[in-house]
Amino acid sequence: MYQSKISGLGHYVPENVVTNDQLAERIDTNDAWIQERTGIKERRHIVKGDGNSTSVMGVKAAKIAIERAGIEANDIGLIIFATLSPDMYFPGGGVQVQDMLEIDTCPALDVRNQCSGFVYALSTADQFVKTGMYEHVLVIGSEHHSGGLDFTDRGRSVSVIFGDGAGAAIVSRSESDGQGILSTHLHSEGKHKDELALQGPSTRYWVPQILKENPQENIPYFPYMNGQLVFKNAVVRFSEVIKEGLDANGLDVSDIDMLIPHQANLRISQFIQRKFGLRDDQVFNNIQKFGNTTAASIPIALTEAWEAGKIKKGDLVVLAAFGSGFTWGSVIIRW
Numbered sequence: 001m002y003q004s005k006i007s008g009l010g011h012y013v014p015e016n017v018v019t020n021d022q023l024a025e026r027i028d029t030n031d032a033w034i035q036e037r038t039g040i041k042e043r044r045h046i047v048k049g050d051g052n053s054t055s056v057m058g059v060k061a062a063k064i065a066i067e068r069a070g071i072e073a074n075d076i077g078l079i080i081f082a083t084l085s086p087d088m089y090f091p092g093g094g095v096q097v098q099d100m101l102e103i104d105t106c107p108a109l110d111v112r113n114q115c116s117g118f119v120y121a122l123s124t125a126d127q128f129v130k131t132g133m134y135e136h137v138l139v140i141g142s143e144h145h146s147g148g149l150d151f152t153d154r155g156r157s158v159s160v161i162f163g164d165g166a167g168a169a170i171v172s173r174s175e176s177d178g179q180g181i182l183s184t185h186l187h188s189e190g191k192h193k194d195e196l197a198l199q200g201p202s203t204r205y206w207v208p209q210i211l212k213e214n215p216q217e218n219i220p221y222f223p224y225m226n227g228q229l230v231f232k233n234a235v236v237r238f239s240e241v242i243k244e245g246l247d248a249n250g251l252d253v254s255d256i257d258m259l260i261p262h263q264a265n266l267r268i269s270q271f272i273q274r275k276f277g278l279r280d281d282q283v284f285n286n287i288q289k290f291g292n293t294t295a296a297s298i299p300i301a302l303t304e305a306w307e308a309g310k311i312k313k314g315d316l317v318v319l320a321a322f323g324s325g326f327t328w329g330s331v332i333i334r335w
Helices: 020-024 031-038 054-069 093-100 114-130 153-159 207-213 227-248 266-276 294-307
Strands: 003-012 017-019 042-044 078-082 108-111 136-143 165-174 180-188 258-261 316-323 327-334
Touching (some): 054 093, 054 165, 078 114, 093 136, 114 136, 114 180, 114 294, 136 294, 227 316, 258 266, 294 316
Parallel strands (some): 078 108, 258 316
Antiparallel strands (some): 017 042, 136 165, 180 327
16 A cells, blocks of 8 residues: 655636625625624635636636646546535546646546545545655646526525635655545535435426526526524534544644635634644635635635745644535644
8 A cells, every 4th residue: 555645736716706705796795794703704606707717716726736746747547526516417527637737548437526526536546646646646626607597596605605716736646654644534414415416407407498488487406505504514524524634644623724614614624623622723714715616615715824834834724614415524634
């Protein structure tokens, strides 16, 4: 068995900044209401004609990560692409990334675990590298939410939360024992599948047929979230899976140098920080300026924290996510 490590990081977000006040011009909300409930001040949205899409943003983030890892695109043995908002229903974003990076041929795998997508993808990459099958795996989390949100009063509780962006990591073989990805921990609880979901378009709600047969129905083509239930489950599962990862490695909360939670809601992150007694410099949040970017949120935050010098060699870094499914997981890394 080999050891795996993150050898390169990169992120990309669209230039278009959308503030809470700008959203308030379109729907019945205000800056104070949004910040009180989510902690979000602004987010980035793709605009028509800016050249971006889920896959394009993923490639932009990937190119930065590849350069920082000191490898060439053709050194990548596998692409793992995590998103809930692919450019097309099929094929997935992974093969588009392979094409845009001009990699000769390599396998491309798509992960559909929404907010937990990057953690699931990173765990998968870790296994492929540790078993020796691939030396370098490209892991991407990328989302284009803004094209599929309900910007009416009906959708305000969900639509104010989400932003667009991408983050990427190169997971590489390492010879350093005791450093790199120490362990990953994944869970799901499908009985809550309808509490945070987008049900159509799908084979259940295929566009031409459902519109023809039910022209007056409120078709579920926009995301739905039972916010209170999601919050209650998130704070429990975040705590459990972080503790599970620490216990598996004989570590304690006091050993954490940097916790990077999925940027779902600043209130959730603050709750976990208080529960574990962590200082402000031990937890990294950027939801205030990017919103919830789902599968992209952890790699964007991880990249920003590393770029700012908040993560150093030898630090214990903990990643944790919770989201639709419900699914959740954690990654324990010795940097």
